[in-house]
Amino acid sequence: MLEIEPSKILVQDLHKHLLSSVGPRPIALASTIDNKGNRNVSPFSFFNVFSANPPIAVFSPARRVRNNTTKDTLENIKEIQEVVINVVTSDLVQKASLASTEYPKEIDEFIKSDLTPIPSKKIKPFRVQESPVQMECKVNQIIELGENGGAGNLIICEIILMHISEDILDKKNQIDPNKIKLVGRLGGNWYSKGFENAIFQIEKPKT
Secondary structure (H helix, E strand, O other): OOOOOHHHOOHHHHHHHHHHHOOOEEOEEEEEEOOOOOEEEEEEOOEEEEEEOOEEEEEOOOOOOOOOOOOHHHHHHHHOOEEEEEEOEOOOHHHHHHHOOOOOOOOOHHHHOOOOEEOOOOOOOOEEOOOOEEEEEEEEEEEEOOOOOOOOEEEEEEEEEEEEOHHHEOOOOOEOHHHHOEEEEOOOOOEEEOOHHHOOOOOOOOO
């Protein structure tokens, strides 16, 4: 087997191995705003939910590997500790990919990626209308994991309001995976789908 010691490999190569090994990863399309009112929306696949009581989601905008700079999402959250986490579906994935392009801070990614901003109910950042699940969050904590390129920054978010489209619900008012059509991130340019033939069930053991 190929053996890799992280300290003995280039960060960009390690990064590729990690992203290709751990997946599919859910995608947070995070929308933020700065003190001047500049909007930002960007996808992050270092993301998941970690608690239901309190409802906690965590995502990580990592420092750029190539030049060790930080992303607008992180800088915005340091100014205004609020974020909307919008889920990414198969219908939305191309626009989410466009939102990942690096633009100057004053450029509105909503416009560049043809996404529709709609006002949130409890926080300042805008929601993404095209996303069927939008989570308005306050940021409880930012944990910086390092100072070098590739280091993550854990954004610990408490969900204070969820918006769920009725179009993705089944008869029991639960989210139907074949209606929400979530997608996940793999390594390189690869994605996966979480619906149709890609999903299966295994009953939880009772004892």
